[in-house]
Amino acid sequence: MAQRNRGYIDVDSLQQELIAGGEIVERIASFYNVSLPALHQTQNETRMACIFACGKEQETGDRALSIKAKQDGAVFRCFQYGCTVRGNLLNLMYLMKHNSEPADGKLKGREFKEIASDLQALVAGRTPEPKAETPSTRQSPATESMDDESPLLNIPLKDSENERARELVNLDEQFITDVADMSPQAAAYVRKRPFMTSEFMEKFRCGYLPSNAKGLLRGHFVYGYPDADGKVLTWFGRNLNYEDQHKKWQLSGDSSKEPQKFKFVKGFHRGQELFGEPQFRELATPEQLQQIGIILVEGPNDVINLHTLGIPALAVCSNTVTETQTDKLASMANSIPGGHVSVMLDLDREGENGSKQTILELAKRCCVRLAWTTNLLDGQFRNRQPESVTAEDWDTMLLPALMHIS
Structure with missing residues (x-):
């Protein structure tokens, strides 16, 4: 019987072992230290926004990229128009590592050996070899990297070189904050959120x-999305027809045109900022932050609701954090004696997956803990969002739980 080469790696067996262990997307991303956008998972498929620099001209929907695990391997494909990525599990690993496709779209020679070696290390639980530098950088709705020579910066609208952008500084002067004067969809959106009073909308x-x-x-x-000094960097909008549009999209089976919940102006790098900084700094006290930590949530409504309860919070406008956001949070936490970050993302599947990534990233830089979990108090908060928390929830259940952790 012919003997195998000393350096032979049984790639097929390793792929099957990795797939059998589950959570292949999360494990590959963690192995290469890649931040993921929101994941939408079923038994055999994971969907997410495409994070690769692959020819698309704009951000994709949050289910554009499909990864399917099969008994004999895994395949992935992006359904966004203009996006070209697709392939097997090894191709996915290469893209995660280099954010570019291999030459001719196929792994050959040295590239194949490199990824095969990584697969072996991943399955064995070892860390990867340092990756070679590549000219491309990863940019997606939930994760934006910075190039040392050309960092991504958000400039206040008032300082923009674009005259039209400067004209938007006071866009809120056109806002309607009285429910009686809103469209039926807008009025319904606000009425479902009792914390969204005219006073706090203006604030x-x-x-x-x-x-x-x-x-x-x-x-x-x-x-409005202000910087730490309160200067408006951009405006972003909530699609008031999102729920109805999303239901129709799910029934249509059209993977390429998923409706978006939020619309951000092109060119704004949300991964560089934390939503709610001015209000956070106004409300928070050192004693309070020592007690409950820096509360980190997903969206703007979470921040606003908690603020009405006297709880300072910051949002990432995603369910994962970027390196820049993590560095900012760690710097704030480490400047407070006994400071820490309390992660309070949504208690659904996407939020829980995001919490894992967020805690891992923060733990490298500062003290971090979970503010709540699906199992807290016999699951009373399962599938809840911070925007639904009431004063009674906080005073009688969540604050005592946080105090107990302390």
Whole structure:
């Protein structure tokens, strides 16, 4: 019987072992230290926004990339128009590592050996070899990297070189904050959120931008995104028809045109910022932060609701954190005696997956803990979001739980 080469790696067996262990996307991303966008998972498929630099001209929907695990391997494909990535598990690993496809789209020679070696290390639980530098950088809705020579920067609208952008500084002057004057969809959106009073809409510079207004965000519920000094960096809108559109999309089976919940202006790097910084700094006290930590949530409504309860919080506008956001949070936490970050992402599947990634990243830089879990108090908060937390929830259940952890 012919003997195998000393350096032979049984790639087929390793792939089957990796797939049998489950969570292949998360494990590959963790192995290469790649931050993932929201994951939408079924028994045999994982969906997410495409994070690869592969020819697409704009951000994809959050289910554009499909990864399917099969008994004999895994295959992935992006359904976004203009996106070209597809392949097997080894191709996926190569893309995660280099953010570019191999020459001719196939792994050969040295590239194949490199990824085969990584697969062996991944299955064995070892860390990867340092990867070679590549000219490309990863940019996606949930994860944006920075090039040392050309960092991604968000400039306040008032300082923009674009005259039209400067004209948007006071866009909130056109907002409607009285429910009686809103469209039926906008009024329903606000009424479902009792914390969204006119007072707090003005404080957070958000409100309904009527359909007869100018701009791409007309007809949306619009939020201002300020920097730490309160200067507006951009405006972003909540699609008020998202729920109905998403149901129709799911029934249609059209993977390439998934409706988006939020619309961000092109060119804004949300992964570089934390939403709610000015209000956080206004409300938070050192004693409070020592007690409950820096509460980290997903979206703007979570921040606003907690603020109405007297709880300072910051949002990543995603369910995962970027390196820049993590560095900012760690710097804030480490500047407080006994400081830490309390992760309070949504208690659904996507939020729990994001919490794992977020805690792992923060733990490298500062003290971190979970503010709540699906099992807390016999699952009373399962599938809840911070925007649904009431004063009674906080005072009688969540605060005592946080105090107990302390």
